[in-house]
Amino acid sequence: MKHCLAGLFLFGTFLQALAQCTARTSEFQLKGDYLIGGLFNIHHSNVSVYHDRPEFTDCSSQPFILSSYRRFQLMRFAVEEINNSTNILPNVSLGYQIFDHCSDAQSFPEIFNLISDNGLIQPWHEPHKNLSKVIAVVGTYTSTETRTVAPLFMMNLIPMVSFYGAASSVFSRKKNFPSFLRTVHPNKDVIEVIVKILQHFNWRWVAFLNIDDDYGNDGRTLFINMIKDTEICLAYTKALDSNTDYTPVFKQIQAQRIHIVIVFAPEWTAEALITAAIQLKIKDKVWIAGDAWSLNKKLPTEKGIKSIGTVLGVSQPVVTIPGFSDFIYSSKSQNHCENAEQQLFCNQVCSCSNLSAEDIIAADPSFSFPVYSAVYAIAHALHNTLQCGSGGCNGNITVYPHMVLAQLRKSNFTLLNRSIEFDENGDPKHGSNSIVFWNHSGDAEKVGFYHYDPLLNFYINNSKIQWYTTGEVPTSQCSQECSEGYSKMYDGIHKCCFKCEICPNGTYVNSTEDPYKCINCKETEWSAEGSTSCSLRVVEYIPFTDSGAIVIMVGACTLMGLTLAMSVLFAINYNTPVVRSAGGPMCFLILGCLGLCSLSVFFYFGKPTTSFCILRVLPFILFYTVCLACFVVRSFQIVCIFKIAAKFHKINSWWMKYHVQWLVITVAFLTQALLLLIAYSCVPPKPYNETVWYPDKIILGCDINLKALSGPLVLLLSLCSLCFIFSYMGKDLPKNYNEAKAITFCLLLLILTWIIFSTVYVLYRGKYIPTLKALAVLSSLYSFLLFYFLPKCYIIIFQSYKNTQQYFQSLIQNYTKTISQ
Numbered sequence: 001m002k003h004c005l006a007g008l009f010l011f012g013t014f015l016q017a018l019a020q021c022t023a024r025t026s027e028f029q030l031k032g033d034y035l036i037g038g039l040f041n042i043h044h045s046n047v048s049v050y051h052d053r054p055e056f057t058d059c060s061s062q063p064f065i066l067s068s069y070r071r072f073q074l075m076r077f078a079v080e081e082i083n084n085s086t087n088i089l090p091n092v093s094l095g096y097q098i099f100d101h102c103s104d105a106q107s108f109p110e111i112f113n114l115i116s117d118n119g120l121i122q123p124w125h126e127p128h129k130n131l132s133k134v135i136a137v138v139g140t141y142t143s144t145e146t147r148t149v150a151p152l153f154m155m156n157l158i159p160m161v162s163f164y165g166a167a168s169s170v171f172s173r174k175k176n177f178p179s180f181l182r183t184v185h186p187n188k189d190v191i192e193v194i195v196k197i198l199q200h201f202n203w204r205w206v207a208f209l210n211i212d213d214d215y216g217n218d219g220r221t222l223f224i225n226m227i228k229d230t231e232i233c234l235a236y237t238k239a240l241d242s243n244t245d246y247t248p249v250f251k252q253i254q255a256q257r258i259h260i261v262i263v264f265a266p267e268w269t270a271e272a273l274i275t276a277a278i279q280l281k282i283k284d285k286v287w288i289a290g291d292a293w294s295l296n297k298k299l300p301t302e303k304g305i306k307s308i309g310t311v312l313g314v315s316q317p318v319v320t321i322p323g324f325s326d327f328i329y330s331s332k333s334q335n336h337c338e339n340a341e342q343q344l345f346c347n348q349v350c351s352c353s354n355l356s357a358e359d360i361i362a363a364d365p366s367f368s369f370p371v372y373s374a375v376y377a378i379a380h381a382l383h384n385t386l387q388c389g390s391g392g393c394n395g396n397i398t399v400y401p402h403m404v405l406a407q408l409r410k411s412n413f414t415l416l417n418r419s420i421e422f423d424e425n426g427d428p429k430h431g432s433n434s435i436v437f438w439n440h441s442g443d444a445e446k447v448g449f450y451h452y453d454p455l456l457n458f459y460i461n462n463s464k465i466q467w468y469t470t471g472e473v474p475t476s477q478c479s480q481e482c483s484e485g486y487s488k489m490y491d492g493i494h495k496c497c498f499k500c501e502i503c504p505n506g507t508y509v510n511s512t513e514d515p516y517k518c519i520n521c522k523e524t525e526w527s528a529e530g531s532t533s534c535s536l537r538v539v540e541y542i543p544f545t546d547s548g549a550i551v552i553m554v555g556a557c558t559l560m561g562l563t564l565a566m567s568v569l570f571a572i573n574y575n576t577p578v579v580r581s582a583g584g585p586m587c588f589l590i591l592g593c594l595g596l597c598s599l600s601v602f603f604y605f606g607k608p609t610t611s612f613c614i615l616r617v618l619p620f621i622l623f624y625t626v627c628l629a630c631f632v633v634r635s636f637q638i639v640c641i642f643k644i645a646a647k648f649h650k651i652n653s654w655w656m657k658y659h660v661q662w663l664v665i666t667v668a669f670l671t672q673a674l675l676l677l678i679a680y681s682c683v684p685p686k687p688y689n690e691t692v693w694y695p696d697k698i699i700l701g702c703d704i705n706l707k708a709l710s711g712p713l714v715l716l717l718s719l720c721s722l723c724f725i726f727s728y729m730g731k732d733l734p735k736n737y738n739e740a741k742a743i744t745f746c747l748l749l750l751i752l753t754w755i756i757f758s759t760v761y762v763l764y765r766g767k768y769i770p771t772l773k774a775l776a777v778l779s780s781l782y783s784f785l786l787f788y789f790l791p792k793c794y795i796i797i798f799q800s801y802k803n804t805q806q807y808f809q810s811l812i813q814n815y816t817k818t819i820s821q
Contacts, residue, residue, distance in 0.1 A: 027350070030076070030095040032079075034094055035096060037098070037099075037134045037138065037139075039098075039110070039149070040139060042100040043061075043064055045057055064352075066359065066364070067363050067366060070360050071367060071368065075096065077327045082094055089379055090390070094379065097134065099114075100350065101149075114132065117132050117133070135399060136161060136378040136381075138163065138371065140162065142213065142215055143170075143171075147168070150177055150180060154176075154177060154178060154180070159378065161377060161408070162182040168218040169222065172426070173425075179405050181422055187222055189433070191219055192226065193314045196450065200458070203475070204233055204496045205476045205477050206233070206234060207235055207237065207238075207256075207260070207261045209237070209261060209264070210238075210240065210263075211269045215292075223264075233496035240269055240272075246280065253282075258476065259284065260288065263290065267296050275299075277308050283307055286311075286468075287311045287312070291367075292366070293366075294436055295436070306440065312447075313435070313444065315433065316369065316434070318368075319368065321369070321416070324361075325361050329357045372416075373420050380413050381405075381407035384407040386399065408422070433450045435447055435450065437464065437466075445464065448460035487501055487518045503530060506527060507520050508521065508531040523689060524537055527695075535696070537691070539698045540698065540699050541699070541770075542605050542770050543607075549604075552601060552604075552775055552778060559778065560595045560598055563594050563595040567587075567592070578792050581739060582788075583630065586661070587789070589626065590631070591785075593626045597623045600615060600616055600777060604770040608702050610685070612702070616702060617685060617704060621709075625712075627784065629719055632722045635740055639726050676712050688702055699766065701770065720750070728744055743788060746783045749783040753783070757776040760772055
């Protein structure tokens, strides 16, 4: 009897427990006046299997993701908190219909459940029939999942508020996704923070590993675009999936000496990657984690995690949500038993009864606040749609999803001291990212932040980071920076790989503007080899006050004084034999031209101008041509008298009768004047800055085109040659009758002077070239004055006995007797 009573008692207890389980509703469903859909990947199917016929994925058989289950509980908590609040949606209850959305290609039944009513989907032309009670959807988890299912919600403008992985830039296109919003910042903002970290630590040689889906590939594209105008180079990139062999990936990273590895992937991919790195004994790297796994709780406790290097990451700010822990403890204290009878639809089951409340609370807190704020944003939008006030809501309003969407776009409220507002693309208008470091205790310690609004504000506390290099910030560069004064020359396809070349004289490198180019200095500037800037050149020319210029100008004035004095002396002794033998009236022409030639000397000094450049050459060439023409005629006459007249008497008489000597001089003068006119009309002399010979100086001079002056110079050389020939023919004339010898000697001095000047000009191009040229001109003038006219003045003044007709006649008679023997 006792055994029967005991059996009946146990059977009754079992029936009572069974009744409790049956009465309890599922975690995935809650009835309410309005429903919010939820799509969470509590399990994740990351293996692509080929099917030869359509198959449904049972999510409960896939790997469990604790952090996603925590976010799932946050949605439940937010709805319960709103239902218990009197400030939002008073007297209106919110319900939810949540699904475990674990696959991006084989989890469609739950989507159709959300957009249908009793299995019927509303036709477009019947807007008030078969309406789903779902007013908005929270989720999904990844960009690929979202891109797959979003169009089904976009058709009827059902608001879809994402809280995590749907961060791809494509969802900002409102033309394609008009009812999509998100409470998490898009990839663009996260990549921007990663680039800021790289620039902060001057890391330029990096690898980018991403999951091979919409989320990861979008992140890589954004990263490539953002670093285009920076000094960062993407040395290696690889798209990862469940079948990736990590051995060649790390071999390539090691071969390219990459020390910075960016991992832009969800937590399951990151876990596989980091585990492989530990197993392959990868060391001395800096790992930069995307916001999807930077707060991962499993990896920091893995054995050998410290050996791989330093882990930094970008994360959503960790926000403590009041009451959530109590909700989890309360939920877990209830008796969990979800059976087939409770599971009203597929993928609404979770074998999570073995999880403790502590496990859920301690799970990765990433994106907790985005889930929480997504539910509240929908609640506030519904609150405004129903025109709720303190007394209640307007129950006469029929709520359509597009009405909730319109209010969602206008969202502007504060939640846990954080502003919730969306921009025109449906992205959060405010917010920030934390920069975290995995310390030796296994915690993700906050070491910096990046605020998006109102002003961009970036900060990292370097002292909190414990580098694997024991203190110093690790470096990652393809090539070491060039020293000052060196430009970079590309070495390969990457701008970070370069060789260093020193900038030559006259160039400099500006590393801030263009480190790859040696920039030429201006003509007025100079630089030494390996310079980073240019200096002003010293401008040099010979002023009138220069001591050398003064001496030469005094010499020119002396020459003009001597020519004038000699002209007076010759005029007084005009009818004497010495003056007659020197040329008679031709002497005055020669002396006058020598004086006019000396005028050109004065224009070699002072700052060159166009007129100065012309007058440096014109007087000398023109009047020196007359001088040489006179000496040609005079030397010819001397030879004619002593050697030709005796044999060709008619030539001498014809020469004297028609005054051919003056005709020759006149023709030479006019020809030279015409040639000079043509030359100066084509290419006139002009001021010129000599900048080649001396890099630190500008020598002011005149640019005289020798090609243009070739005609006048040829004429001058021709006259000089004829004069030399005729004077040389008279080298054996009477010893005391030495005009021909004097002319020959003067010409030799003239030739020697210009040979010396030409040699110096080839070897030296300094500021004293005008002085030397003026000296050469003056020497050319003095050679005739001193060695042709001065001896005759000496005879006139000091040896008057030689200045008689009888003396000259005796010389000629003696020479005639000599040549007749």
